[in-house]
Every structure is written in structure tokens, then in C-alpha cells.
Amino acid sequence: MIKLNHLTHIFYKESTKQEVKALDDVSLEIHEGEHIAVLGHNGCGKSTLAKHLNALLLPTEGTVEVDAVDTASEADLWTIRQTVGMVFQNPDNQLVATTVEEDVAFGPENMGMEPSIIRKRVDEALEAVGMQEYKDKGPHLLSGGQKQRVAIAGIIAMRPKYIVFDEPTAMLDPLGRREVMETMQRLNKEEGITIINITHFMEEAVLADRVIVMEHGRIVLSGTPKEVFTHVDLLKRMQxxxxxxxELAALLHKENKQIAADLMTIEEMVKELCP
Amino acid sequence: MLKDITIGQYLPGNSLLHKLDPRTKILAVLLYMIALFVVNNFWGLGAMLILSIVVILISKIPLRFFFRGIKAIAFIVLLTVALQMFMTPGEALWQWGFLTITKEGIRQAIFMGTRLLLLVSLTSILTLTTTPISLTDGIENLLKPFQRFGMPAHELAMMMTIALRFIPTLVEETEKIMQAQAARGADFESGNLVERAKAMIPLLVPLFLNAFKRADELAMAMEARCYHGGENRTRLKALKYGVRDVVTGVLCLCMIAGAFFTRFI
Incomplete structure (x- = not known):
């Protein structure tokens, strides 16, 4: 379990010479096996939140605990980073090596594992994201979605319990986005890895077990996708x-209370209107 | 333009040279360079030429890859040859104005020209038969003994790997920025040297800014993947000397000995 306890993060902004409160008293519990989506507009603090989960940033006030270990404890830093993997937005800027398999091996190599074990983990990780056939290719020859899948494989090879995705699809085309989302879903459902997806795409949030909406460094809404999406007006106000x-369901519901307001897919809508 | 340089272009294959340990190959190329400058008569140079041709044949690399490498340094070779030919003092064979070709000059020109061409061909073989990653691994490994004297072997290797990884990305980005600037009327081709250098500024500024941003993000991604320097780091493909490396080593020593021997013919 990852536990955020009254987490506040303040940083000093050079350009405006002001202190900015990126996170303001955030408390949250993330349970094992969950698929959580964190939604919010640019600058709402969701990326700052993500970077606290594996000690890339440390709290100004409050604590973050990963499996009961405080992220501020320097001795446990590498255990924490191995337990909580992180996939970033730009697929290009997180691949280190000149071939796919060497890149996937990067994490296990840093952990100092035996070459034979690294080999096994690399092969398994590439299979989990469906990229085995590209193992000898250079990263620059892959599409955005494929690069992001390789980045995910690089994280899986470290066998994390949690993976934080920091806007993993923001720079991808629709096809790449689908590849990444399918991989994410499968890791959660089949491998039981806890997923924390930081995003501003509502379509992705629909797939989660729990949606958290942030604004100005605070959690403003939290609940199942159905619960959260009933607040259409509030979400739209937050851009x-x-x-x-x-949105259509909400509008129809306003006109006719018989139509449910919490419809999230086209299939559900069809079923509701033409039973 | 950047794609014509052979150095850093690995050509997959399964020749004997591909299978050699990168450390063996690096040391062999160093010894080869020494031998090339040890030989001082046509017997020795001829032997080196034959040896080089044999190595090229063993590598099974199409000849056009060597020509591509040679083309890149053709100007330097020609300049060297010309300088040697005209500047070496000695018995004059031909004279025109202040230009004099001497017998010794021609000899020197042939020697330097051949040496340079062989050097480029054989170093190309090193990079053509070795993946950049195993090349950096080899260099890191060879430099390790010097770590005690403060040589940052791992850091150097890591920098080389990242540079190799990002060259294609940055080339692609350069092309993109150039097109974007050209679409807004930028002109990179005409004008004198100063004007053209000035035209590069709108290209270089975004390129550098982006490169710094990339570096920042990459560092964070590396840290998130538990990177903490070379300490306790293992490798997916550990380097191991085999029988063929020992044989190659012995052959290289024979080559050096032979090179010294030819000086006495």
C-alpha cells in the first residue's frame, strides 16, 4: 500500500520569485491491485504527486509511505524505486540504450542482478508488452507507441508492485495511445500490478477502478468513474x-430523469435508450 | 550528409570478426596501427596491405562500405599525399616553378597514402563488426584498470552510449527544425560564410534548448530506474574472452614482430 499523509510540496519558482504550493495537504491510500487514474488540468499538481511516489521528489510537509517505508529514508531509496516503477511522458527521453533489449536490461543491471537472471527478465518483460521481435532494433526505428511499450518493459523487468504512468499517452497518436492503454490494462488484470495513471484524458480514466480529480494541488473529487463523471459541470469548469x-448522458438526464446519468460508454448508452 | 560517415555504423553479420570480443578487436586495431607505422619499406607495406585485404575478406563486409568511409576522408588523404610529394626534400624528378617532386617525396606519398587508407578501412571494420554498445563496453572494460588513478571509465562509457543513442534522435530533430524554419522563409543555403553561420542560429537555439530538456528528463528517468553510477552494476551481456580471442592475440603479436622484422630486409 502507498500511503500519502497530509502531503504538501512547496517549490520556489525562479521566474516569478515566488513560492508555489504544488501540493496542498493531500492524503490518499493506494491499495495493491488497484487501477487508479489521477485527472487534472495542466499545473494542478498531478505530476508533482506522481514524482513523490518513488522519491524523485520528497515532501515539504507530511509523509509518503511505500509498503510502510518512508520515502524520505535514504537507505531504502533503491528499494522504493524498484517497488514503484515510473513511465514518463516522452518515450524518447527515457530510453537509454542503443537496442531495445539493452534498454530493458538497464534497470536490472542497475540492481546488480546476475546476467542469466537479467536475460530471463528481459525476455519476459518484452513478451509482456509484445515487443520480443524488436529486441535487437534501435529505439529510433520504433513508433511512439512501441517506444512507450519498451519503456514499460524496462520497468516491468524490475518487477515493481506499482507502476506510475505520468501522462504516458500525451505525445502519442491514437494508435499508440491504444497500444499503451491495452498494455496497462493487461498488466493490471493479468499480472496484478497496481497502476497509477496520471492523465488528462477522460477516456483513460473510464478504465480505472478509482478516479481522483485534482485542482490547485488538492484532491477535489474521488470515487469510481461513474461517481466522478456525474459531476459533469464541475469537470467542465476545471477545463x-x-x-x-x-456529457450527453448528463444532458439527457437533466431533461428526463428516467435516463441514467452515469453512462460511460456508447454501448451502455444504446442499451439505456433502446432496451 | 551525416548518414555517410561509416564510423558508428554497425552492420549485422556472423563472421569470425563479428564474434570476437570487442576488447580483442580494440587492442588488435591499436597493434595494427603501430605495425602500420613501424614498417618502413615496400616489403613491409606490401605485407600489411595483404594482411588488411585478408581481414577485409574475413569480415564479409561489402566493399562499398569501405569506399563510403574512404570518401569521407578523401580530402585529407589527397592533401597529405600532395604535401608529402611536394614538400619532401631530395633528388628532384620534376620541377615546375616552385613545385618540385622528388623521388623521396613520391615514396613518402605512397607510404602515407596507403597507411591512411588502410587505417580508415581497418578502423571501419572495428565499428562495422561491433555494435556500439559492445564497443563502449569494451572501452569501459579496458579503461577499468585506470579507474584507480581517477579515470572515470564507467561515466565515459555511459556518456558514449547515451550520445550514440541520441544521435539519430537529434539528427531527426534537426531536420524537423530546419523544415519548420524553411517553411517560414529561413535560408540555410545562400550567402557567404558569415551569413550562413548566422542563419544557423535559429536552428541551433531550439536544438540546444531541446537537448537540455531531454537531458533533464533522461536523468530523471534513469534515476527512477535505480541508476546510481557504475558501482555494483552488472551487465546483460558480460564480456568473456574465448579461444578465438587468444588466437587473434597471438596472431597480432606475430604481426608486430613481423613488422619489426621487415625493417631489416
């Missing part, structure tokens, strides 16, 4: 793009 079906 989040509500999926058209959700």
Missing part, C-alpha cells in the same frame, strides 16, 4: 474534456 457520451 477537463468530458467524454461526449458522458
Amino acid at each position: 477537463l474534456d468530458v467524454p461526449p457520451v458522458v
Whole structure:
């Protein structure tokens, strides 16, 4: 379990010479096996939150605990980073090596594992994201979605319990986005890895077990996708793009209370309107 | 333009040279360079030429890859040859104005020209048969003994790997920025040297800014993947000397001995 206890993060902004409160008293518990989506507009603090989960940033106030270990404890730093993997936004800027398999091996190599074990983990990780056939290719020959899958494999090879995705699809085309989302879903459902997906795409949040909406460094909404998406007006006020079906359901519900307001997919909408 | 340089272009294959340990190959190339400058008569040079041709044949690399490498340094070779030919004092064979070709000059020109061409061909073989990653591994490993004297062997290797990884990315980015600037009327081709250098500024500024941003993000991604320097780090493919490396080593020593021997013919 990852536990955020009254987490506050303040940083000093050079350009405006001001202190900015990126996170303001955030408390949250992330349970094993969960798939959580953290939604919010740019600058709402969601990326800062993500970087606290594996000690890339440390709290100004409050604590973050990963499996009961405080992230501020320097002795446990590498255990924490191995337990909580992180996939970043730009697929290009997180691949280190000149071939796919060498890149996937990077994490296990840093952990000082035996070559034979690294080999096994690399092969397994590449299979888990469906990239085995590209193992000898250079990263620059891959598409955005494929690069992001390799980045995910690099994290899986370290066998983390949690993976934080920091806007993993923001720079991808629709096809790449689907590849990454399918991989994410499969890791959660089949491998039981806890997923924390930081995003501003509502379509991705629909797939989660729990959605957390942030604004100005605070959690403003939290609940199942259905619960959260009933607040269409609030979400729109926060400049989040509500999926058209959700918005349509809300509008229909306003006119006719018989139509449910918490419809999230086109299939559900069809079933509701033409039973 | 950047794609014409052979150095750093690995060509997959399964020749004997591909299978050699990178450390063996690096040391062999060093010994080869020494031998090339040890030989001082046509017997020795001829022997080195034959040896080089044999090595090229063993590598099974199409000849056009060597020509590509040679083309890149053709100017330097020609300049060297010309300088040697005209500047070496000795018995004059031909004279025109202040230009004099001497017998010794021609000899020197042939020697330097051949040496340079062989040197480029054989170093190309090193990079053509060795993946950049195993090349850096080899260099890191060879430099390790010097770590005690403060040589940052691991850091150097890591920097080389990252540089190799990002060259294609940055080339691609350069092309993109150039097109974007050209679309808004930038002109990179005409004008004198100063004007052209000035035209590069709108290209270099975004390129550098982006490179710094990339470096920042990459560092963070590396840290998130538990990178903490070379200490206790293992490798997926550990380097191991085999029988063929020992044989190659012995052959290289024979080559050096032979090179010294030819001086006395």
C-alpha cells in the first residue's frame, strides 16, 4: 500500500520569485491491485504527486509511505524505486540504450542482478508488452507507441508492485495511445500490478477502478468513474474534456430523469435508450 | 550528409570478426596501427596491405562500405599525399616553378597514402563488426584498470552510449527544425560564410534548448530506474574472452614482430 499523509510540496519558482504550493495537504491510500487514474488540468499538481511516489521528489510537509517505508529514508531509496516503477511522458527521453533489449536490461543491471537472471527478465518483460521481435532494433526505428511499450518493459523487468504512468499517452497518436492503454490494462488484470495513471484524458480514466480529480494541488473529487463523471459541470469548469457520451448522458438526464446519468460508454448508452 | 560517415555504423553479420570480443578487436586495431607505422619499406607495406585485404575478406563486409568511409576522408588523404610529394626534400624528378617532386617525396606519398587508407578501412571494420554498445563496453572494460588513478571509465562509457543513442534522435530533430524554419522563409543555403553561420542560429537555439530538456528528463528517468553510477552494476551481456580471442592475440603479436622484422630486409 502507498500511503500519502497530509502531503504538501512547496517549490520556489525562479521566474516569478515566488513560492508555489504544488501540493496542498493531500492524503490518499493506494491499495495493491488497484487501477487508479489521477485527472487534472495542466499545473494542478498531478505530476508533482506522481514524482513523490518513488522519491524523485520528497515532501515539504507530511509523509509518503511505500509498503510502510518512508520515502524520505535514504537507505531504502533503491528499494522504493524498484517497488514503484515510473513511465514518463516522452518515450524518447527515457530510453537509454542503443537496442531495445539493452534498454530493458538497464534497470536490472542497475540492481546488480546476475546476467542469466537479467536475460530471463528481459525476455519476459518484452513478451509482456509484445515487443520480443524488436529486441535487437534501435529505439529510433520504433513508433511512439512501441517506444512507450519498451519503456514499460524496462520497468516491468524490475518487477515493481506499482507502476506510475505520468501522462504516458500525451505525445502519442491514437494508435499508440491504444497500444499503451491495452498494455496497462493487461498488466493490471493479468499480472496484478497496481497502476497509477496520471492523465488528462477522460477516456483513460473510464478504465480505472478509482478516479481522483485534482485542482490547485488538492484532491477535489474521488470515487469510481461513474461517481466522478456525474459531476459533469464541475469537470467542465476545471477545463477537463468530458467524454461526449458522458456529457450527453448528463444532458439527457437533466431533461428526463428516467435516463441514467452515469453512462460511460456508447454501448451502455444504446442499451439505456433502446432496451 | 551525416548518414555517410561509416564510423558508428554497425552492420549485422556472423563472421569470425563479428564474434570476437570487442576488447580483442580494440587492442588488435591499436597493434595494427603501430605495425602500420613501424614498417618502413615496400616489403613491409606490401605485407600489411595483404594482411588488411585478408581481414577485409574475413569480415564479409561489402566493399562499398569501405569506399563510403574512404570518401569521407578523401580530402585529407589527397592533401597529405600532395604535401608529402611536394614538400619532401631530395633528388628532384620534376620541377615546375616552385613545385618540385622528388623521388623521396613520391615514396613518402605512397607510404602515407596507403597507411591512411588502410587505417580508415581497418578502423571501419572495428565499428562495422561491433555494435556500439559492445564497443563502449569494451572501452569501459579496458579503461577499468585506470579507474584507480581517477579515470572515470564507467561515466565515459555511459556518456558514449547515451550520445550514440541520441544521435539519430537529434539528427531527426534537426531536420524537423530546419523544415519548420524553411517553411517560414529561413535560408540555410545562400550567402557567404558569415551569413550562413548566422542563419544557423535559429536552428541551433531550439536544438540546444531541446537537448537540455531531454537531458533533464533522461536523468530523471534513469534515476527512477535505480541508476546510481557504475558501482555494483552488472551487465546483460558480460564480456568473456574465448579461444578465438587468444588466437587473434597471438596472431597480432606475430604481426608486430613481423613488422619489426621487415625493417631489416
